[in-house]
Amino acid sequence: DGEMDESETISAIAVAGRERLNNVVFIVNCNYQRLDGPVRGNSKVIQEFEGLYRGAGWDCIKLIWGGEWNSLVEADHDGKLVDRLENHPDGDCQRLAAKMDGSLIRKELFPGDLAERVAHMSDEELLE
Numbered sequence: 001d002g003e004m005d006e007s008e009t010i011s012a013i014a015v016a017g018r019e020r021l022n023n024v025v026f027i028v029n030c031n032y033q034r035l036d037g038p039v040r041g042n043s044k045v046i047q048e049f050e051g052l053y054r055g056a057g058w059d060c061i062k063l064i065w066g067g068e069w070n071s072l073v074e075a076d077h078d079g080k081l082v083d084r085l086e087n088h089p090d091g092d093c094q095r096l097a098a099k100m101d102g103s104l105i106r107k108e109l110f111p112g113d114l115a116e117r118v119a120h121m122s123d124e125e126l127l128e
Contacts, residue, residue, distance in 0.1 A: 004028060004049060004052075010052060013026070013052060013053060013056045013058065014056050016056070016058075017056030017057035017058060018056075018057075020057075026053070026058070028049055030045055030046055030049075030090060030094075044089065044090055045090050046062060046064065046090050047086075050062060064085075064093065065085075066127070066128045067128070068121075068125055068126075068128040072117060072118070075117070076117075080113075080114060081114060081117060084109060084110075084114060085109070088109065092108070096108060096109070100127060101123070102122065102123025102124055102125070102126040102127050103123045105123075105126045105127070106118055106123065106126060
């Protein structure tokens, strides 16, 4: 609840890193919701959390988009797609996912010369 707004959660990350605990899995569902209202954030909360975890000695795996996107990222030889995704605010990514509209994802995340990278994919495939 609340994207780790509880201070105990952040303390637990530091203690686990300090004590060199291994084989620990921590899952954070960044849905920008908590019981009493919207979460705080700097619009790049996923990167903020990654910094906290890495700073405490954890390895991080970020799962943001579906598996079908792996081939798009692997084919991003010039880094333009990754740059576009990294600079897109997390809240907008959540909005796009919630809308479940592949054409909107295509329009907002793949403008200009990036459009050719998803020309072979249907709108439904962009949602997978």
